[in-house]
Amino acid sequence: MGLAANDGAGSESMIGVGVIGYGYWGPNLVRNFAWSDAARVVAVADRRDARLGEVRRRFPGVRVTTAPEDLIADPAVDAVAIATPVATHHALALAALRAGKHVLVEKPLASSARECAQLVDEAAARRLTLMVDHTFVYTPAVRRMRELVETGEIGDIYYFDSVRINLGLFQPDVNVLWDLAVHDLSIMDFVLAREPLAVSATGVAHVPGEQENIAYLTMFFADKVIGHVHANWLAPVKVRRTLIGGSRRMIVFDDLEASEKIKVYDRGVSLAPGPESRHQMQVGYRAGDVWSPQLAVTEGLQIAVAHFIECVTAGTTPITDGAAGLRLVRLLETATASMAARGATIELQVPA
Amino acid sequence: MGLAANDGAGSESMIGVGVIGYGYWGPNLVRNFAWSDAARVVAVADRRDARLGEVRRRFPGVRVTTAPEDLIADPAVDAVAIATPVATHHALALAALRAGKHVLVEKPLASSARECAQLVDEAAARRLTLMVDHTFVYTPAVRRMRELVETGEIGDIYYFDSVRINLGLFQPDVNVLWDLAVHDLSIMDFVLAREPLAVSATGVAHVPGEQENIAYLTMFFADKVIGHVHANWLAPVKVRRTLIGGSRRMIVFDDLEASEKIKVYDRGVSLAPGPESRHQMQVGYRAGDVWSPQLAVTEGLQIAVAHFIECVTAGTTPITDGAAGLRLVRLLETATASMAARGATIELQVPA
């Protein structure tokens, strides 16, 4: 075979995707949609012309625009992926849904529970797919943790404790809970499959005029389950570690580990009658083996993008649908209110 | 030189020490006093006769008794070290002080701020040394951190965050804050040299009839300084890690590291006017070198014991005196109250 022009033929039957926002996460979305067999990237929009230059160079053939409304109006666009600042999610997603497009929105879904509810209703009314990109839910590690909990391997859940800290850019429009803790909360929401009843959050904004850059969030569940997230933009080291304590086993999920991301510990408390003092011998502990299951190395976003395309095609409900996005935003809203009240416990307002 | 009987001669001029409690920590106290050049262990008391058998075997020549009152009454005993359950600290220390003995008490000093205050007053009235064994304060690592903060190397303090978790024995008489977090609080008290104004704590007791085995404690200080401790008896892994964030540098103290326990990070936020958006460019971050100072490998308890002997001999005030013990117990009391109120913020009652 000699040299042949490479025209990318065959792409016409794929789902046409438009990506709005080409900042930090947008390029990952474009790459994953572009490399998918079932979708093609039709257009990319970003208000900053300089960002579009990179799209031109890397993805010749993809249309670029500084006007998201043009992208939304483009008839070749079947689905819109939104990776812009949180404050703009609601308006862009609503416009896309109203234009009859399926929508994938970066986390968090919107700025308030009210906004989320409106998007959920709009998508339902139009029978369009609305998915929020809680990427971690699609990683092999988190799916495996869900399995371990679901099958009873872990036993009764005692606690969920997650730390997500690093030296990171201060976000202008949200506090560190909305930026970092949202990941831990999405993992918790999926793995535990239960909702907290009340929250108590504390935090501080160290830079004048900015939002909280360090935050601690406790969540109270039924059955004495407790959840906690520590999120911090001002830490010298990067930590991404989640502990799940259960009555039978415990899990450590360290996302920075290259190969043993999940470890399952056959450890816990054991209750036995004590000969000497009622208490001291009654509660002992079991220390057994440690086991680290082999995990696929597929990127979470690749699986998320494939799931979105599949839901759009088949008309099925995404795992991280609008309702999941709403649950998390409601939690973040309440936590932010508690933080403003220096840790005052606030019950979650779950609509009946 | 031929074989000679080893009579331990010369020990008469040393300070005579009696150790009450030969459970988990008592043997360490006995060993450190026994190996000191300036003290000798005269007697050991423990209610459990089986424990005394080990003393007999390891330390022939040391008197043993199941009656602490006999030890306190022993005229050869100049100082009493107390390593018994917390609930008994107050009565034993008070009896020892009233018998004219200097006293070293395991952390926490006593069960309540009121009890602590009484011990402080008694020791002051009798001009006796009262020291609480906040061992970590005497470790080379913690002393170095104090220096780094004191000299301004770290800049303005932003936060103190400490995690102390492992799979440990449930204590019958105290919750996990009193057992584990007390270490972090003693480090914080010494390194920051300032007191919190209010606390918000959350926690759960997973075993019926037991005290809280997992707890999260937030402390609010003046100047937007925030402190946090996570203590947990039911964790699958052992973690002992403290982060101190400052405006100039940040410290990570990992006590499980064999050789690089302290790392100083030349990292932080930098404020600069942003060309594009007011916010996003204004708060950037600095990422510089990391530096790990060489530390002596002396055991903290060895230094603490030497400090106690020196204070007894010279009549000077210990670094971790009764007042330090009182500060921590007041904090633990308040935290326990907040935890019972699901995180309600409670102002600390600091006497004028």
Added chain:
Amino acid sequence: MGLAANDGAGSESMIGVGVIGYGYWGPNLVRNFAWSDAARVVAVADRRDARLGEVRRRFPGVRVTTAPEDLIADPAVDAVAIATPVATHHALALAALRAGKHVLVEKPLASSARECAQLVDEAAARRLTLMVDHTFVYTPAVRRMRELVETGEIGDIYYFDSVRINLGLFQPDVNVLWDLAVHDLSIMDFVLAREPLAVSATGVAHVPGEQENIAYLTMFFADKVIGHVHANWLAPVKVRRTLIGGSRRMIVFDDLEASEKIKVYDRGVSLAPGPESRHQMQVGYRAGDVWSPQLAVTEGLQIAVAHFIECVTAGTTPITDGAAGLRLVRLLETATASMAARGATIELQVPA
């Protein structure tokens, strides 16, 4: 601005690059050349048509071919990058040089010192750039180590010890030294800037009919400097760690560390007269601080590609030129001979 066709305009003035081999490393070369501002990928060749399908999808506009000779003959191709099995390097590189193209070859440069020498001569005669992709030489970490050695910070070099092990694909045409150790040797060649005088290598081929999958290579230098590399395709864990011992300081380079890849230890031996025994006190050791310099996070290959383009444009000699490639292949050839002789020491035949 509305939607505009993205034609990748402006790329005509760039250096035209053809990449031969689209297996494991080829995609990285294509990506880095494609994303460079100074080059454009004109064509990609691979004998396997299936591999070219991926090029078509990801890089529409790039010509693809199963015939490398067509790519070499293409007048739009100014430079050829070769990422094929080692056995084919010589023939492809020679053909490209003879066609007047500049050449970048994956490590190792060729299958024998004789082949390398021929390529070096051909490139010199035609005044073309010949560069071997010793990628690690271009990483910020390795460049920093070179600086530390060059400036005398480390003192006199004592040893270079490198471990590169993991569970990896057995290569059909080369043993594990040619596949893995070549990286360590390229780092050693650049950082120490001196050549070994003799080698002793041992190794075993555990799979019948295959080449050695585990190997240990000792290199003897002048001045009692010793070098050692452990390479292993059959290790359960991935290790990439290099130690450089010097008279003043020591370096640990751990390439798997996310943020502190290089640590400089202020540690070593100290010589002092001993009071008691001549020996035991004479050689003590110094244990001082540890320091980890901040490094840029740029990908080594990106810098290598930029360096190649710059050398082609300016006619300058690459850091990893043909002579560097020859030095390493000569070393690998000799090591393989020593390994076949169960560790027999072989002097390196360095041409005068």
Added chain:
Amino acid sequence: MGLAANDGAGSESMIGVGVIGYGYWGPNLVRNFAWSDAARVVAVADRRDARLGEVRRRFPGVRVTTAPEDLIADPAVDAVAIATPVATHHALALAALRAGKHVLVEKPLASSARECAQLVDEAAARRLTLMVDHTFVYTPAVRRMRELVETGEIGDIYYFDSVRINLGLFQPDVNVLWDLAVHDLSIMDFVLAREPLAVSATGVAHVPGEQENIAYLTMFFADKVIGHVHANWLAPVKVRRTLIGGSRRMIVFDDLEASEKIKVYDRGVSLAPGPESRHQMQVGYRAGDVWSPQLAVTEGLQIAVAHFIECVTAGTTPITDGAAGLRLVRLLETATASMAARGATIELQVPA
């Protein structure tokens, strides 16, 4: 019970032990014998009077002497433990055996295979226990590895690779193989239970007048099994890591890990017919789960001391008997000869 004189009664029926050498390791021997229920320390000898002062203080009642011959002659001494420089092992052990004492010698057993053989013969002739303190053999981790190999869990052995490096005191009388590698070799000897056929070792003495401080030792076994040890007194970091590669599973033993010292990897090569090229597909790899067995935390030396006492009492043969000591010294002797010949392979002279 009131205060009672603690006379250590009951110790008369125990085995009387004399410890020669109270330098680095001697105190550990004294402590373990002293704390054992079945032995008591009768006397300690050390040429340095200053060292004996510490014995006097810590172990009142134990006789001390600067003359080992007096200790050996002491009728209360049933067994002699020797922890002196290697050069003195043979003479002291021989004298003790000739005086009818059971003997425990620190590793390595003696300075030469000839010396070792004489001790083995002397002990056999007199029906006395001769044990060499290959402490690691008695640790729970190493015993577990032996089980894993013995039961076939690991499959056919492919390699044994061990690294033991740190910044350590240069020993005056032995090179780094005799000081550090002896540990790895004792582990290898016990776990693999097979002897190498030939060795090739390389190393350098960086300090004039001293022995080699860095060494690499390859061992060739039957069935393509290869062993390797890297020992280094001049490393900036402490590493103690052993890899055992097998056809079914692989082990990583990291002695510096607090809780997961042993990890068993369900990983290895898999052989399968390849569709495209004969080779590349034929040898793939399997990557499965990782498993870390729970281990007891007993100190190896405590088990070794108990084993010695038991062998003395019951007249049974120690696991690490004189023959094991001889095997290792023969290996060290041969390795030292190979090192002097810059890696020349030397067959091991195993007597028929």
